[in-house]
Amino acid sequence: MTRLILCRHAEAGNGAQAQALGQVLAAVPIAAVYTSPLERAQATARAIAAGHGIEPAVVAGLREIERGDVDGLAFEEYPPDLQAELLASPATVRFPGGETYDELRERVDPALAQIVARHAEQTVAAISHIGAIRAALATWLEAPPAAALRIDQSFAAVNVIDWIGGAPFVRLVNGALGWPAALSATL
Numbered sequence: 001m002t003r004l005i006l007c008r009h010a011e012a013g014n015g016a017q018a019q020a021l022g023q024v025l026a027a028v029p030i031a032a033v034y035t036s037p038l039e040r041a042q043a044t045a046r047a048i049a050a051g052h053g054i055e056p057a058v059v060a061g062l063r064e065i066e067r068g069d070v071d072g073l074a075f076e077e078y079p080p081d082l083q084a085e086l087l088a089s090p091a092t093v094r095f096p097g098g099e100t101y102d103e104l105r106e107r108v109d110p111a112l113a114q115i116v117a118r119h120a121e122q123t124v125a126a127i128s129h130i131g132a133i134r135a136a137l138a139t140w141l142e143a144p145p146a147a148a149l150r151i152d153q154s155f156a157a158v159n160v161i162d163w164i165g166g167a168p169f170v171r172l173v174n175g176a177l178g179w180p181a182a183l184s185a186t187l
Contacts, residue, residue: 002116002163003123005030007048008133009041011155018047021156026051031122034115036062036129044156045127056127061111064129065104068097091145101145105135112136116163133159140168 005025010017025048033056035045041063045056070078078086085093091101099107108128115126128136130153138148140161151173153159158175161168 002120004112004116004161004163005123005125006112006133006136006159006161007044007125007127008130008153008155008157009036009038009044009127010047012040014155015043015047017156018044021158022047022051024158025125029123030054030125031119032057032115032124034059034062034124034126036060036064036127036132038063038129041127041129045125048125048127059111059115059126061107062126062128062132065095065101065131066098067095068099070095071098089146090149101131101135101148104131105139105145108132108135109139133157137170137173140170 005028007021010021021044030048030052033045033049033052033054035041035056035058037058037060042056042058049056067073070082075083075086082093082096094100112126115124133153134148134151137143137151137159138145153174154176156176158172159170160172160175161170163169
């Protein structure tokens with residue numbers, strides 16, 4: 001069995017949250033830690049990797065959906081037509097100058113598949129973002145794209161996926177630091 005611990009990064013600038021996640025995962029025998037190139041994910045990955053004496057590896061495919069011209073803006077600051085499109089049909093919208101959900105999924109799924117393939121019979125961690133994690137979970141659960149947007153992912157959330165006979169088995173979704181008993185039982 002290969003186990004992937006797929007985590008959403010800690011809230012940007014929240015080192016304590018990243019450290020707490022690192023402490024929770026310190027007891028888990030993690031062979032490798034992979035991370036999105038974005039700093040908030042890398043900071044979380046460093047906190048997890050430190051407990052295992054390893055360095056995180058950056059994987060470009062784990063980055064968040066490219067929001068293009070609206071990157072850094074809050075939803076309320078998006079142009080009204082983009083807001084309306086996102087509310088009506090979020091899985092089909094192309095961010096101006098950015099990606100669509102399908103493009104995100106086409107990038108994230110192979111990146112995670114390669115990570116899992118490199119670590120047969122091991123446990124690995126990957127730190128990514130809400131959109132990327134939702135896309136991966138939807139793929140593994142064979143859910144339609146629109147359903148992915150209904151999967152919650154808190155900051156520093158833990159998702160556990162085991163590959164048994166080559167097929168993903170989703171054991172935990174959006175496990176929070178406040179649920180150590182659930183995490184311990186699953187990990």
